[in-house]
Amino acid sequence: MRRILLAILFLLSCGHARFDWQLPIESCYDDAIVAAKLLYDFSEPSLATNQKVRGASFITRGTTAVVFYNRKDLWRIQEQYGRDAVVGIFAHEVGHAIDKQRGINSSESDADVHAGCLIGILGRNPEPLKAFFRAESRPSATHPKASVRNNSVEKGYLMCKRLWGR
Numbered sequence: 001m002r003r004i005l006l007a008i009l010f011l012l013s014c015g016h017a018r019f020d021w022q023l024p025i026e027s028c029y030d031d032a033i034v035a036a037k038l039l040y041d042f043s044e045p046s047l048a049t050n051q052k053v054r055g056a057s058f059i060t061r062g063t064t065a066v067v068f069y070n071r072k073d074l075w076r077i078q079e080q081y082g083r084d085a086v087v088g089i090f091a092h093e094v095g096h097a098i099d100k101q102r103g104i105n106s107s108e109s110d111a112d113v114h115a116g117c118l119i120g121i122l123g124r125n126p127e128p129l130k131a132f133f134r135a136e137s138r139p140s141a142t143h144p145k146a147s148v149r150n151n152s153v154e155k156g157y158l159m160c161k162r163l164w165g166r
C-alpha cells in the first residue's frame with residue numbers, strides 16, 4: 001500500500017517531467033511535507049512568500065512556524081538546476097521544522113541531512129540540490145561550505161533511500 005501511494009505521489013509530484021510545466025512551485029513544498037509526514041508525527045508550518053529571503057527560510061514566532069520562500073528565486077533555481085533542487089531547498093526548511101517540533105534547534109548540517117532524507121523518501125535525485133550548493137551556497141558562521149553541505153545531503157539521502165528499498 002505504501003509503495004502504491006509513493007508511486008502515485010511520484011507521478012503527481014512537482015518534478016515529474018510530464019507535469020513540470022503545469023505545476024506550481026509550491027507543489028515542491030507539498031512533496032517535502034508529505035515525505036516528512038511519512039516519517040514523523042509532523043504538523044506542517046504555514047507557507048508564505050517573501051521577496052527578501054534567498055530561496056527559502058524557516059522561522060518560528062512564538063508558537064507559529066512559517067516557511068518563507070522567494071517565488072522568483074525558486075523559479076530561477078528550477079530553471080537552472082532542475083525541480084529537485086527546489087524540492088531539496090524546501091526539504092531543508094522542513095527539516096528545521098521537524099527538529100523544532102521535536103525540541104531541537106537544528107544546525108544547517110542537520111537540516112541538510114533531513115533534506116537528503118526527504119529527497120530519498122520521495123525517490124528524487126539529490127544531485128540538483130548539490131549542484132545548487134556547489135554554485136551558490138555561501139559559507140558563513142552558520143552555513144558550512146558546499147562540500148560539507150553536500151556530504152550531509154548524501155548521508156541523509158543514502159540513509160532514507162534504503163528505508164524504502166530503492
Ligand SMILES: [Zn+2]
Pocket residue numbers: 092093096107108111
Ligand atoms: Zn537552514
